[in-house]
Amino acid sequence: MALFSDFLSSPYKLIGYFLFFMLLTVGVVLGGVSGGIERWNRILMPALFLMLGILAVRVLTLPGGTKALTFLFKPSFSDISIEMVLFALGQAFFSLSLGMGALLTYGSYLKKNERIGTSAVAIVSLDTTVALLASIVIFGSIFSYGLVMKGSGIGNLFTAIPVIFQHMPGGRILTILFYLLICFAALTSTVSLLEVVASTLIDERGMKRRTAVLTGAGVITLVGIPCALSFNVLSDFTLAGKTVFDLFDYFASNIALPLGGIGIALFVGWALTRAEKREELPELATPTFRVWNFLIKYLVPAAVAIVLIATLMGQI
Numbered sequence: 001m002a003l004f005s006d007f008l009s010s011p012y013k014l015i016g017y018f019l020f021f022m023l024l025t026v027g028v029v030l031g032g033v034s035g036g037i038e039r040w041n042r043i044l045m046p047a048l049f050l051m052l053g054i055l056a057v058r059v060l061t062l063p064g065g066t067k068a069l070t071f072l073f074k075p076s077f078s079d080i081s082i083e084m085v086l087f088a089l090g091q092a093f094f095s096l097s098l099g100m101g102a103l104l105t106y107g108s109y110l111k112k113n114e115r116i117g118t119s120a121v122a123i124v125s126l127d128t129t130v131a132l133l134a135s136i137v138i139f140g141s142i143f144s145y146g147l148v149m150k151g152s153g154i155g156n157l158f159t160a161i162p163v164i165f166q167h168m169p170g171g172r173i174l175t176i177l178f179y180l181l182i183c184f185a186a187l188t189s190t191v192s193l194l195e196v197v198a199s200t201l202i203d204e205r206g207m208k209r210r211t212a213v214l215t216g217a218g219v220i221t222l223v224g225i226p227c228a229l230s231f232n233v234l235s236d237f238t239l240a241g242k243t244v245f246d247l248f249d250y251f252a253s254n255i256a257l258p259l260g261g262i263g264i265a266l267f268v269g270w271a272l273t274r275a276e277k278r279e280e281l282p283e284l285a286t287p288t289f290r291v292w293n294f295l296i297k298y299l300v301p302a303a304v305a306i307v308l309i310a311t312l313m314g315q316i
Helices: 002-009 011-031 037-060 065-073 082-095 102-107 116-145 155-159 161-166 171-205 209-229 244-271 274-280 286-315
Strands: none
Touching (some): 011 171, 037 065, 065 116, 102 171, 116 155, 116 161, 171 209
16 A cells, blocks of 8 residues: 555656556557457456456455445435436446547457447446456455545555455465556557547548557657646646546546547437448347437437536536
């Protein structure tokens, strides 16, 4: 726990690791996404899923396991607010890479016979399962070992889970392996985001891949440095009670991504013809397709817009 706090307080370490990770991301995107990282992804992501499952089972045997389940799954309807709905919406958009163009970009790599509907259900199901397993592991360890909850941030991942490994055989090796897998999972996310920027510059500006990747990475690095410094030297610089990192996080997750989602829903719902949509979703039965088409045209953009507007009005 102290090690993680010391790491956040060091601008040199944060900037150094940030730049190192950016170099890794640039290297992968320059080399092509489908060739290397996709192949490793099929091996390492199931391994991470398996480790989370083992940790979840282990945590449920601890004294705080039942408390964690109660905390996570016992509803408290009095705490539900429109702002909380927006946060949940933003988390869903961020976790599933919705509204940011990543799925559109990676859709160009799909085979013609790929079943989009089936893939979408599988992705959402697995993403939700991983989130639930991680929540059980983190909160189970917090309640079992009396740890201090680090708000709702990523800090819990680096303070709660190591404590569990300390009480397991071969814990040190498992800890190293687990966080290497976490790093790889993070790399797949940064690669997908940089690929979106690079693909846009290549298609819209006619840039060569190398120039597009380096340009996109350069801008991201310039924006990322103040975010990294907001944990230490810029921690006192706040706007509306939020640090630079928190501002970017709030804007991206709770405003930009929902807006992007509304735009994509409107485009798919109204710009694409019924025949074009039917061609992309042949596996859906006709009644199911009609329901989906209604949702994407009317309900999805309206619901997201209502939540977004209501929350923003509440902030004013």
